[in-house]
Amino acid sequence: MAESIIEQIRALEVLDSRGNPTVRVFVTLEDGTKASASVPSGASTGEHEAVELRDGDASRYGGKGVRKACANVNDIIAPELVGLDASEQAMIDRLMIELDATDNKSRLGANAILGVSMAVAKAAAQSRCDDLYRYVGGSEARRIPVPCMNILNGGEHADNSVDIQEFMAVPLGAPAFSEGLRYVAETFHTLKKILEKRGLATSVGDEGGFAPDLGSNEEAIELILEAIEKSGYEPGVDIAIALDSAATSFATDTIGLYDLKWSGAGRMRSDDLIEMAERWVEKYPIVLWEDPLGEEDWEGFVKFTKALGEKIEVVGDDLFVTNTKFIRRGIETGAANASLIKLNQIGTVTETVDAVRLCIENGWRAFLSHRSGETCDTFLADFAVAMGSGHLKTGSASRSERLAKYNRLLEIEDALDGNALYYWK
Structure with missing residues (x-):
């Protein structure tokens, strides 16, 4: 059958949610199916992530x-892939990796390769008149992820006095x-109402969470707990808390030494941060902690x-960068x-699937992330359901590029017509 044969591939420079260019x-x-995919971009990036290729021309978009x-994409990748079957995802991704040869x-550029990888998967699914989540995950894909919603920002994602990058509410x-x-x-x-009442800023950070100046990192947790209770929910039962320290952003050049520079808390060693985390986990309903320490620690x-691994989910982000080599080391x-799990950290759909499978096969959890x-591309929402990972972070209840993913998950839940699964563990 020639219906899913690739006839054309082309790339366009567009803008992401920060107003920066992306692919x-x-x-x-050949059957007339047309699909597109847009590539996301990180701010606090791990040293070992796949490279996002930028022009470096200071006269355009600051380089x-x-x-x-x-x-x-247009001159090197497309000529090699035109004529191939879009349903051969693994082969297509492997060819692009070989073309890159680094x-x-x-x-x-991982942004070039991932854009093609995602668009090919979308086209193949559409050609089969299948939803992307079923095309990638199979007929049994029906677990909708628990949304770990970022409602307060700090660190590299905000201009405030909070070191922890993300404080998330987990229903x-x-x-x-x-x-x-x-x-x-x-x-x-x-x-928002609580912040307004206290005269604190209600402007939002890159991922839509509020970014007020606070007296301490702990104050952020206290505010969220107050908001949970005032919304009529019980902390730890209805809604828990997840944190992303993104500790590489405040790590010093000395491995194991950190400078909590935004809050002014000063320098702390790994053992100090671990002791702090133990106190917080004992005191607050924390169920997940991402990147509590730096990528080299x-x-x-x-x-x-x-x-804390018996009590909470300990997530490596910059430590693993969705790379099976580093995940294996973490498991060992x-x-x-x-x-x-971030698609653009590794650069192809196939390699991202491999990373998720490695986690699951070894009793780990895979935490899907924007x-x-x-952009308003909803690939991630379908991918999270396809992988059945159980939880996802894709920003706050503001900013259309975040809400697009949540709304897509609502559509998938509705389409499953009572057959959707939803549970934390």
């Missing part, structure tokens, strides 16, 4: 243009995704997981019990 790829099949990446996709006690989304959206709006991560050393620079 959008269009794929046309952040992606014309080179688009040209690589360990980190620095020649063609683990809701009976269904739509109800869980309502729980945390209501909490988000209640939090493997020894600290092992200690953190030994201390006990450095965490979960990995964050990036701080996003």
Whole structure:
């Protein structure tokens, strides 16, 4: 059958949610199917992530243009893939990796390669008249992720006095995704009223969470707990808390030494941060902690997981960068019990699927995630259902590029017509 044969691939420079250029790829099949995909971009990025190719021309977008990446799609990748069957995802992704021929996709750019990879998957699904989540995940894909909604920002994602990058509300006690989304959206709006009443800023950070100046990192948790209760929910039962320290952003050049520079808390060692985390987990209904330590602090991560891994989900992001090589090391050393999963950290759909499967096969959880620079592309929502990972973070109850993913999940839940699964663990 020639229906899903690739007829054309082309790339276009567009803008992401921060107003920076990113890559959008269009794929046309011989049967007339047309699909497009837009690539997200991170702010607090791990050192070992696949390379996002930028032009470096200071006269355009401050050097952040992606014309080179688009040209690589149009002039190098497209000629090799036209004529191939779009349903051969693994083969297509492997060909692009071989075309790039670097360990980190620095020649063609992970943004170029991922744009094609995602658009090809979308086109193949559409050609079969199938939803993307069923095409990627199979007929049994029906688990809707618990939304870990970022409602308060700090660190690299905000211009304020908070070190922790993300404070998330997790509706683990809701009976269904739509109800869980309502729980945390209501909490988000209640939090705004609390901030307004106290004369604190209600402007939002890159991912839509509020970004007020606070007296301490702990004050952020206290505010969220107040918002949960005032919304009519019970902390720890209906809604819990998840944190993303993004500790690499306040790590010093000395491994195991940190400078909590935004809050003014000063310098702390890994053991100090672990002791702080133990106090917080005892005091607050925290169920997940992402990147509590820096990407080079493997020894600290092992200690953190030994201390808290039986109580909470310990997630490596910058530590693993969705790369099976680093995830395997984490599994072997006990450095965490979960990995964050970001498509653009590794650069192809196939490699991202491999990372999720490696986690699940070894009893780990896979935490699907957006990036701080996003688009209204909803690929991630379908992908989260396809992988059945159980939880997802894709921003707050504001900013259309975040809400697009939540709304897509509502559509999927509705389409499953009572057959959707929703549970934390």
